[in-house]
Amino acid sequence: MKQETNPFPKTKLQWLWENMKGCRGIYFVGMAGTVVYNILQLTVPYFSGKIVDLFLTGENARENLSTHRDLFYQLILAMVLFTLLRCVIVYGVCMIYEHVSQTVLYRVRNYLYDKIQRQDMTFYSTYRTGDLMTRLTGDLDAIRHMVAWIIRMVIESFSLFAAAAIFFLYTNWKMALCLLVIAPFVFWIIYLFRNKVAPMHALLREKLSQMNTCAQENISGNRVVKAFAREDYEIEKFDKANRDFCETNKATAMVWLKFFPYVETIANLMPLVMLGVGGVFLIKGQLTMGEYVAFSGLIWAIANPMRQMGNIMNEFQRFSAASRKVMELYYSEPKIKDHEDAKEHPDRFDGKIEFKNVSFQYEDGDLPVLHNISFTVNPGETVAIMGETGCGKTSLINLIPRFYEPTEGKVLIDGTPVENLRLHDLRRHIGLATQDVLLYSDTIEGNIAYGDGSIKINDVVKFARYSSASDFIAKMPEGYDTIVGERGVGLSGGQKQRISLARALAIRPSILILDDTTSAVDMETEKQIQHSLKELDFPCTKVIIAQRISTTRDADRIVVLRDGYIEESGTHEELLAKKGYYYELVKLQTGLDEL
Numbered sequence: 112m113k114q115e116t117n118p119f120p121k122t123k124l125q126w127l128w129e130n131m132k133g134c135r136g137i138y139f140v141g142m143a144g145t146v147v148y149n150i151l152q153l154t155v156p157y158f159s160g161k162i163v164d165l166f167l168t169g170e171n172a173r174e175n176l177s178t179h180r181d182l183f184y185q186l187i188l189a190m191v192l193f194t195l196l197r198c199v200i201v202y203g204v205c206m207i208y209e210h211v212s213q214t215v216l217y218r219v220r221n222y223l224y225d226k227i228q229r230q231d232m233t234f235y236s237t238y239r240t241g242d243l244m245t246r247l248t249g250d251l252d253a254i255r256h257m258v259a260w261i262i263r264m265v266i267e268s269f270s271l272f273a274a275a276a277i278f279f280l281y282t283n284w285k286m287a288l289c290l291l292v293i294a295p296f297v298f299w300i301i302y303l304f305r306n307k308v309a310p311m312h313a314l315l316r317e318k319l320s321q322m323n324t325c326a327q328e329n330i331s332g333n334r335v336v337k338a339f340a341r342e343d344y345e346i347e348k349f350d351k352a353n354r355d356f357c358e359t360n361k362a363t364a365m366v367w368l369k370f371f372p373y374v375e376t377i378a379n380l381m382p383l384v385m386l387g388v389g390g391v392f393l394i395k396g397q398l399t400m401g402e403y404v405a406f407s408g409l410i411w412a413i414a415n416p417m418r419q420m421g422n423i424m425n426e427f428q429r430f431s432a433a434s435r436k437v438m439e440l441y442y443s444e445p446k447i448k449d450h451e452d453a454k455e456h457p458d459r460f461d462g463k464i465e466f467k468n469v470s471f472q473y474e475d476g477d478l479p480v481l482h483n484i485s486f487t488v489n490p491g492e493t494v495a496i497m498g499e500t501g502c503g504k505t506s507l508i509n510l511i512p513r514f515y516e517p518t519e520g521k522v523l524i525d526g527t528p529v530e531n532l533r534l535h536d537l538r539r540h541i542g543l544a545t546q547d548v549l550l551y552s553d554t555i556e557g558n559i560a561y562g563d564g565s566i567k568i569n570d571v572v573k574f575a576r577y578s579s580a581s582d583f584i585a586k587m588p589e590g591y592d593t594i595v596g597e598r599g600v601g602l603s604g605g606q607k608q609r610i611s612l613a614r615a616l617a618i619r620p621s622i623l624i625l626d627d628t629t630s631a632v633d634m635e636t637e638k639q640i641q642h643s644l645k646e647l648d649f650p651c652t653k654v655i656i657a658q659r660i661s662t663t664r665d666a667d668r669i670v671v672l673r674d675g676y677i678e679e680s681g682t683h684e685e686l687l688a689k690k691g692y693y694y695e696l697v698k699l700q701t702g703l704d705e706l
């Protein structure tokens with residue numbers, strides 16, 4: 112089979128080992144304990160063999176029983192004590208495996224969450240939410256299972272096998288070899304099984320992710336489903352994903368079922384060899400009855416690890432497929448991150464924004480969406496961006512907080528290119544109300560105060576007033592303590608927009624960016640908002656995307672985009688005089704009498 116190349120800096124086991132930092136010592140104790148308690152399993156058959164030889168079937172059995180009765184009791188006591196000791200060790204070992212596996216799980220999960228938080232926009236458009244959730248839950252659990260169970264089983268099986276093999280060889284090497292000659296066949300079968308089952312596990316992880324993505328998209332998009340009465344279609348879609356996952360699970364189990372009869376047959380040959388060859392040795396006097404009893408009592412210690420190996424290999428391949436998914440996230444690096452020499456800028460910006468010959472194309476897009484854009488907004492000014500849908504307005508403003516990077520040209524704030532600023536400092540001073548409003552399932556107060564947890568309720572109310580949200584909030588049953596559902600369920604589109612505006616204002620940004628934020632509010636309310644935005648009690652440069660002339664007419668500059676180019680720019684009056692796109696727009700929206 113073709114070996115896959117490892118795309119990560121470490122192998123899966125090295126990576127796991129790295130994440131066991133701090134508990135490696137205790138894990139070793141656990142592994143050593145596993146070896147010890149498995150070796151202790153041999154004590155029972157060993158002592159029973161001794162008892163049989165000395166007191167039951169040996170030549171001097173009757174005599175030994177009367178003269179060495181104390182030895183008889185001692186052997187029985189030793190058996191009991193070793194069994195008790197074994198129990199104690201097993202208990203301790205279980206605790207250790209559980210502790211270490213949970214510690215690794217906790218650490219990796221936190222690390223991944225941290226990683227996901229710091230990814231750029233391209234990452235979020237590449238990975239689906241359901242897929243990320245699967246990696247953080249199901250796939251991670253397969254890694255915990257590796258630490259808590261698979262490694263333990265490997266050690267258990269091998270130590271048991273090795274201890275039994277050594278004991279057999281030591282007791283009677285001829286008999287031992289007759290039994291052990293079977294083992295290589297099992298190893299070979301397990302190797303063939305591994306090659307067949309590995310791709311199945313990779314497929315299984317994919318199917319699980321698809322099923323979870325289907326459920327997640329359906330639940331978060333339930334309103335659309337209801338609006339189009341597509342419940343049956345969605346149920347069917349999930350049923351298909353569920354069935355796919357189920358069938359792949361069954362197919363994976365079937366792979367083992369194909370190999371299982373061979374392993375089982377070979378393992379079951381052992382008692383036959385024991386009966387046949389052992390019987391002959393016994394008759395010939397090459398094996399004592401006690402040795403025969405010890406061999407019979409321990410034959411499982413050779414056979415069971417062989418049977419277990421299929422299971423272990425299966426679980427190992429599950430780990431391998433899951434860890435690949437997890438490591439992909441673990442080693443993913445955002446393209447947009449702080450440069451090493453990024454400037455610290457804890458203070459407010461003056462708010463000068465410059466676009467210098469900026470062109471931009473999405474990584475996954477075929478054509479540039481912005482071409483050679485240049486304009487400047489001075490501190491405290493308001494610039495309005497207009498243009499028909501899809502012309503690149505959102506793409507343009509996304510370059511200011513560096514959600515994306517221009518393919519050519521530069522975006523500067525206060526004369527510094529944005530890529531030379533620390534992302535945290537840059538974004539902390541930019542208040543953004545996005546086109547798709549996303550609120551958290553929290554109180555209205557919590558949502559407004561999201562960007563600044565230390566903000567007082569008086570200020571929350573003030574910013575709600577600025578965004579003309581205070582009236583409708585006051586009418587809600589619990590006012591600012593009203594909990595809004597996931598994504599703001601329970602609020603109207605315009606109400607959500609106003610809360611999102613209050614949230615953007617609440618950080619007292621040096622630069623305020625509004626992406627169609629008042630599109631769903633009525634003209635009267637919008638007028639009030641316009642007025643409040645002029646009266647803010649902190650200096651602020653505003654970039655406002657809007658379609659309505661009433662929103663843009665008072666801006667210091669209006670930039671009109673068309674197919675990613677600046678079509679025209681200037682003040683309301685200047686653009687009217689040009690009689691271009693803007694002029695036509697005004698004519699359309701206000702009627703000819705305005706002109």
Ligand code: GTP
Pocket residue numbers: 236473474475476477480498499500501502503504505506507546
């Ligand atoms: P409206 O919000 O509808 O008024 O449009 P807009 O002017 O804000 O357009 P936007 O900047 O969102 O999109 C400009 C172009 O970029 C459109 O042709 C989109 O199809 C494209 N686009 C937007 N987002 C992405 C993205 O994430 N990937 C790719 N490949 N293309 C995108």
Ligand code: MG
Pocket residue numbers: 504505506546626
């Ligand atoms: Mg847009």
